[in-house]
Amino acid sequence: MVRPIPDVSTGFIPCTLYSGHYHLGAGCLANSLYRNGFRGTMCVGYVPPLPPWASGAVRDGGNHFLHVRDDFQVQLIEWPTGRNLSLDKPRFLLHVLNEAAPDAGGAVFFDADITVHGSWNFFERWFKEGLALCLDACYPLVPSGHPWRAGWRRLANEAGYDPIRSSEYYVNSGFVGVPRSLQGTIEVWAALINHFVQTRSMMVDAVKFAAREDAFVGDQDMLNAALMTTDDPLSILGLEGMDFAAAGYTMSHAVEGNKPWKKRFVRDALSGRPPSTADKHFWNYADHPLRLFGPAQVRLQRSSLKLASAVGRFYRTSS
Numbered sequence: 001m002v003r004p005i006p007d008v009s010t011g012f013i014p015c016t017l018y019s020g021h022y023h024l025g026a027g028c029l030a031n032s033l034y035r036n037g038f039r040g041t042m043c044v045g046y047v048p049p050l051p052p053w054a055s056g057a058v059r060d061g062g063n064h065f066l067h068v069r070d071d072f073q074v075q076l077i078e079w080p081t082g083r084n085l086s087l088d089k090p091r092f093l094l095h096v097l098n099e100a101a102p103d104a105g106g107a108v109f110f111d112a113d114i115t116v117h118g119s120w121n122f123f124e125r126w127f128k129e130g131l132a133l134c135l136d137a138c139y140p141l142v143p144s145g146h147p148w149r150a151g152w153r154r155l156a157n158e159a160g161y162d163p164i165r166s167s168e169y170y171v172n173s174g175f176v177g178v179p180r181s182l183q184g185t186i187e188v189w190a191a192l193i194n195h196f197v198q199t200r201s202m203m204v205d206a207v208k209f210a211a212r213e214d215a216f217v218g219d220q221d222m223l224n225a226a227l228m229t230t231d232d233p234l235s236i237l238g239l240e241g242m243d244f245a246a247a248g249y250t251m252s253h254a255v256e257g258n259k260p261w262k263k264r265f266v267r268d269a270l271s272g273r274p275p276s277t278a279d280k281h282f283w284n285y286a287d288h289p290l291r292l293f294g295p296a297q298v299r300l301q302r303s304s305l306k307l308a309s310a311v312g313r314f315y316r317t318s319s
């Protein structure tokens with residue numbers, strides 16, 4: 001029998017969904033949440049097998065539970081899927097809200113390539129303001145008359161939703177904080193993805209299924225379309241929300257190049273690509289409470305990050 005963890009029922013449940021080598025990102029996200037004050041249960045959806053860091057997990061009912069600390073556990077939810085996993089984000093969020101944590105105040109989805117470095121306390125205050133979201137790095141502004149919005153309105157109409165509002169902003173779907181009372185928007189997000197998959201593309205298993213001229217290249221566009229169909233309050237952080245701009249204080253999203261656990265920092269720096277803020281946060285949180293790498297490897301990566309940063313500074317001042 002799994003020991004109950006305090007505070008599970010009242011707070012927000014962080015969750016992520018991953019496959020393959022992203023188990024390293026999911027584990028590091030868990031570490032970063034714990035080290036910034038999250039206490040309770042985190043849900044990790046995985047395409048089998050179980051992540052290597054969860055070998056001590058105990059089976060209970062249909063799920064596995066990993067006891068990490070007396071006040072922190074990870075619930076592992078098997079999530080076999082035949083399609084691009086990103087299309088399952090809203091369905092997984094709804095699974096967490098309705099099945100895994102039906103008494104939680106809400107659920108918070110993080111991509112497995114995100115780490116948190118702001119206090120969990122801030123996040124919980126933030127969730128009181130509405131659906132919590134962050135601007136996208138590439139296209140933070142998508143004004144109301146933008147051609148993509150016309151495509152989003154069309155899809156929403158076809159799927160039986162009324163696009164009742166517009167927005168100037170385009171949010172990144174790597175992070176979505178959902179107070180339980182606002183889960184209706186997530187249901188629309190899931191429905192728009194289903195409608196799109198059924199009526200549009202034959203290539204939905206591709207990572208990107210269209211060119212960026214099109215209104216839809218991924219789950220993120222369906223999320224932005226869904227936001228137009230409800231009047232749920234939105235609380236959107238700027239580019240700093242995912243460390244796409246300097247002076248961030250909440251989280252880092254590793255969107256550039258290889259993932260931080262795959263990068264070769266010195267080689268990249270010598271080719272003019274210095275390490276990112278997300279790389280530095282990843283390796284800061286890579287060691288505990290979950291041990292994702294051997295201590296020697298963590299030391300080596302941290303020192304090559306330092307060296308790569310120095311190389312990057314040298315390149316900047318000499319060019």
Ligand SMILES: [Mn+2]
Pocket residue numbers: 111112113114174253254255
């Ligand atoms: Mn991501």
